[in-house]
Amino acid sequence: MSQQAEFRIWRGEGGRGGFASYQVEVNEGEVVLDLVHRLQATQAPDLAVRWNCKAGKCGSCSAEVNGLPRLLCMTRMSTLPAGEPVVLTPLRAFPSVRDLVTDVSFNYAKAREVPAFVPPDGLAPGEYRMRQEDVQRSQEFRKCIECFLCQDTCHAVRDHEENHGAFAGPRFLMRVAELDMHPLDAAAETGLDRRATAQDVHGLGYCNITKCCTEVCPEHIRITDNALIPLKERVADRKYDPLVWLGSKIGLRRPGS
Known part of the structure; x- marks a missing residue:
């Protein structure tokens, strides 16, 4: 059974920007990266994010979820607080390139x-x-x-x-x-x-x-x-x-x- 979730994603380049809010459909068993891909396909085609294997083995999709450094492909939506916005930001320790992509x-x-x-x-x-x-x-x-x-x-x-x-x-x-x-x-x-x-x-x-x-x-x-x-x-x-x-x-x- 699907439900709606609010995503607040940092958008910008070179460290300048702000948060954009999106309502997105969430299905059972999905991870955060699934939702980011759905947003790219339906609402934000220019959203920048790194990813490769979607299996927790390449390390590409590192970002911060609700302030905690995590892999987007290994963070299940079911583990996040229900009814609260999911806040996505780039890795804070490294310079921002664009949106969720940083210069590592x-x-x-x-x-x-x-x-x-x-x-x-x-x-x-x-x-x-x-x-x-x-x-x-x-x-x-x-x-x-x-x-x-x-x-x-x-x-x-x-x-x-x-x-x-x-x-x-x-x-x-x-x-x-x-x-x-x-x-x-x-x-x-x-x-x-x-x-x-x-x-x-x-x-x-x-x-x-x-x-x-x-x-x-x-x-x-x-x-x-x-x-x-x-x-x-x-x-x-x-x-x-x-x-x-x-x-x-x-x-x-x-x-x-």
Whole structure:
């Protein structure tokens, strides 16, 4: 059985604009993206929105629904308050392009700042061997679909534009943590200390582990508990533990170990 719902959608370009209201038919089982497509087909053909797979795997349709960062294709209408307007706005942390589309190039710039996996010397592809628990630990982080909802909800990115130069955000600190945990990553052999760069280059210290990134992750990755906190602990050990510091000075511990 269908019913009517009010949608209030931010319309505009370059950060200038306002809300437009629409009445739209809602059918059982539909998600917010279904309604956006219906509006495009019937009332607002020029409404700009990104989407691709409509299956929660491409991360394209990120926006804010009633103020919360969400994937439009994974937000069922039945989960939203009945009888209240559905408010759609673009991701607030990034510059507005048009309507629900934002410029997320900040994230790709930060991705390029993270040095890639360094293969172990003397092993050819196919000869790598890892313990199953190490595979499972890093596999969780590989589920990331780069929707950038965690980046959007992180207050150090969202509310402090002045941090953008020094802070990579949770998605890319998670990538650093994944590489630092990887038993075959040979970055240390090249002189790259991933823990030092996490703090000094990617701004790990800006994170105060509020877990807001974990709460909005559509893949249910425990970003804070399994990536950011362990990375902070290893950085603190390296920087402040006197025994670790002494061991590094006299050659008992190598960078990255």
